[in-house]
Amino acid sequence: MSNDQGFMKALKCRECGREYPLEATHVCEFDFGPLEVVYDYDKIKKSLTRKQIESRPQTMWRYRELLPVAGEPTVGFQVGYTPLVKADRLAKRLGIRELWIKNDTVNYPTLSFKDRVVSVALSRSRELGFKTVACASTGNLANSVAANAASAGLEAYVFIPSDLEHSKIVNSLVYAANVVGIKGHYDEVNRLCAEIAGKYGWAFVNVNMRPYYAEGSKSMGFEIAEQLGWTVPQHTVIPMASGSLLTKVHKSYQEFCKLGLVKETPWHIHGAQATGCSPISAAQKAGLDFFKPVKPDTIAKSLAIGTPADGFYSLRVMKDTNGHAEDVTDDEIREGIRLLAECEGIFCETAGGVTVGVAKKLIAQGKIPADDSAVLCITGNGLKTVDAIQNHVGKPQEIRPSLREFESILSPKQRSEVKA
Amino acid sequence: MPVNIRIPTPLRKLTNNEELVEVQPGTIGTAIKELQSRYPGIEERLVDENGTVRRFVNVYVNEEDIRFLKNQDTPLKEGDEVSIIPAIAGG
Numbered sequence: 001m002s003n004d005q006g007f008m009k010a011l012k013c014r015e016c017g018r019e020y021p022l023e024a025t026h027v028c029e030f031d032f033g034p035l036e037v038v039y040d041y042d043k044i045k046k047s048l049t050r051k052q053i054e055s056r057p058q059t060m061w062r063y064r065e066l067l068p069v070a071g072e073p074t075v076g077f078q079v080g081y082t083p084l085v086k087a088d089r090l091a092k093r094l095g096i097r098e099l100w101i102k103n104d105t106v107n108y109p110t111l112s113f114k115d116r117v118v119s120v121a122l123s124r125s126r127e128l129g130f131k132t133v134a135c136a137s138t139g140n141l142a143n144s145v146a147a148n149a150a151s152a153g154l155e156a157y158v159f160i161p162s163d164l165e166h167s168k169i170v171n172s173l174v175y176a177a178n179v180v181g182i183k184g185h186y187d188e189v190n191r192l193c194a195e196i197a198g199k200y201g202w203a204f205v206n207v208n209m210r211p212y213y214a215e216g217s218k219s220m221g222f223e224i225a226e227q228l229g230w231t232v233p234q235h236t237v238i239p240m241a242s243g244s245l246l247t248k249v250h251k252s253y254q255e256f257c258k259l260g261l262v263k264e265t266p267w268h269i270h271g272a273q274a275t276g277c278s279p280i281s282a283a284q285k286a287g288l289d290f291f292k293p294v295k296p297d298t299i300a301k302s303l304a305i306g307t308p309a310d311g312f313y314s315l316r317v318m319k320d321t322n323g324h325a326e327d328v329t330d331d332e333i334r335e336g337i338r339l340l341a342e343c344e345g346i347f348c349e350t351a352g353g354v355t356v357g358v359a360k361k362l363i364a365q366g367k368i369p370a371d372d373s374a375v376l377c378i379t380g381n382g383l384k385t386v387d388a389i390q391n392h393v394g395k396p397q398e399i400r401p402s403l404r405e406f407e408s409i410l411s412p413k414q415r416s417e418v419k420a
Numbered sequence: 421m422p423v424n425i426r427i428p429t430p431l432r433k434l435t436n437n438e439e440l441v442e443v444q445p446g447t448i449g450t451a452i453k454e455l456q457s458r459y460p461g462i463e464e465r466l467v468d469e470n471g472t473v474r475r476f477v478n479v480y481v482n483e484e485d486i487r488f489l490k491n492q493d494t495p496l497k498e499g500d501e502v503s504i505i506p507a508i509a510g511g
Contacts (some may be wrong), residue, residue: 027506029430030465032476034507160492191480198429258474290475293487307485309507380475 005069007044011211014313023069024128024203026210028068034309035211037068043156045259048232051116055259060116060219065101066255067219068212069123075152076119078108080219084375090343090356094363097209098373100233102224104380105348110147111381111394112140112302112349113220117207117247118148120216125203131155132202136193138186138241138302139168140380146177157202159189164301165387185296187307199371218244221252225262225376227265232256232267237359239351240280240325241269241303243314249377250317267318270359270368271325274298274350280311289315292358299388301332302380324367328357332394334404337382338362347382350389355379421498425451428504434459449492451502466504478505478508 011020015033024037044065056062060080061073083103091099104113118141125133134157135145140144140160158172162181172179182189197207204243205213225232232253236244250269256266273281278296283291291311296304308314319327336356341347348356355376362368382389399405407415422442427435432488444456456463464497468474472492479486480503486494 026478029429029433031464031474032506034476139427167441187485188483189502191478191505194428195426196504293485295488307478307507309476 001377004070007039007042008066008068008070009038010037011285015260016086023126024130024208037211038214039066039068041258043254050261052326054228060119063219063222066215066222066252067120068215069120070127073119073123074120074126075122076109076115076148078121079115080122081223082107084224085344085346087344087376090340093339093343094360095370096127096363096368096374097371098360100228100373100375101225101346102220102375102377104220105344105346105382108366109151110143111384112144113217113379114140114144115148115295115312116219117141117213117216118144120356121203121205121209121213122148122154123208123273124212125205126205128174130201130203131289132157132200133205134158134193134197134340135205136160136186136189136200136207138304139164139172139384140302141166141206142177142179143171143384146172146175146179146411149177149407150175159193160195161185161189161301165385167384167386171384186305187293187296188393190305190307201372212411214244214248217248218252218255220245220377221249222256224249224377225253225256228375230262232262232265234266234372235268235270235368236324236377237272237355237362237368237374238274238377239300239355239379240308240314241304241305241351242308243271243280243310244257245379246271247310247313247317250321267321268368269321270358271314271318271323272355273325273327274303274354275327275329276300278327278328279306280308280314281325281327283311284315284318289319291315297351298333299385300333300354301385302349302351303354306382318326324362326361326365327360328354332357334389337389338393341382346378348378348383349385350378350379352378352382362392422449423480423496423498423500423502425455425502426504428506430506431462431465431504434462434465443496445495445497447490447492447496448473448481448486448494448502450503451496452492476507479503480508 013028036078058081085101087099156177176210197204277296279291288378333353336353
């Protein structure tokens, strides 16, 4: 490893401010507070301009100065720059003037926003000399670590709750990763992984690599602001599992302001959870600045984290930006998935259903005013959680290959559409 | 049979790199006091000025989070296993 740390300066505890070297370490030895990367913003300012960014390839790495790798990325340089879709039909259904979908259902290569964080984590792991990478996952992260490790020639261990959706399990196994199903929920997987990470010299992307990993989520916010014509949206609705994505999107807007890439206009960050696992939204609605851990029970398995590591910081971000949190039931999640699919032709996973459902609620409650503009962060693809919705979308009408049988299933109105 | 406490990596500098430490049965509170008497400085790492477990420290008794039990008053009997684990990001 060279001494040049690029645009990074150190790791710093978010609680007490103690600084640490830029190694594979994630908690403050003093108070267990999470460590965060500190950047040299003066140096970044000289190198990162709108013009520079616009001249670069359309991937998340066009904001490379604000991502924590010392050299050039070596894993996942095609990741990101997913479409920001103007969702007029959904806007009408939800009763808001303007609505945008940040569509990470088509993120490369594993169809969720996790490719962003993994691209950073694995690039940094390589810089630090690791040959084996690992993660604790609710599914999407496992898929992404398995795929990106395969393409980079790294050994991968992924740890998941054993009751995950079938397609998320297959989507990890196919890359020949070591997939370990734990009989327990994600918080238990996490606990075990913390112990394994302490014992084995692996790069655990969301344990000892967490300070680097988490920063990858900022790219979603950078892209939103750039795609809106270098403007921060008035409202951003973000699903919360550990709460990390929410805090990092907020940070991305702050950094763009600090660097003068966007004008500083007020923004509101709203958090979305499933009612069956809503420690953060319950706390926000009760006006608390701490949360009570819960035991998850929801079809939104990718959000089923009962002890959210960034729960405190998420609550603070919502408070600081006058944002709100809400949660939705399993039925409302399925309705959200169908709404997005029927209005915009985008099939999202259960976490996306949570985000759409919560946006609908917040707009109905007036917490997102009908005259405003909002962005919904849709983080994963519906093909990954088919189990959750397959019995709720109807069935194909089956007929023999006969025109008469076909016409027998048409309504009179449909039948009137015959060519003259 | 004593109670076993699994010490996480960030605290092992204080326990002379001991990964597993034995304490007497009692409660989480008495266990932390006993750790402090043997490894001075460890208490303030685990609890804040008010004596409550720091918000980024998760403590488990036999794999159950003490916040689902009785927090510091959670009883510890012979043979129980205690894990102290930093909070982890999502996945």
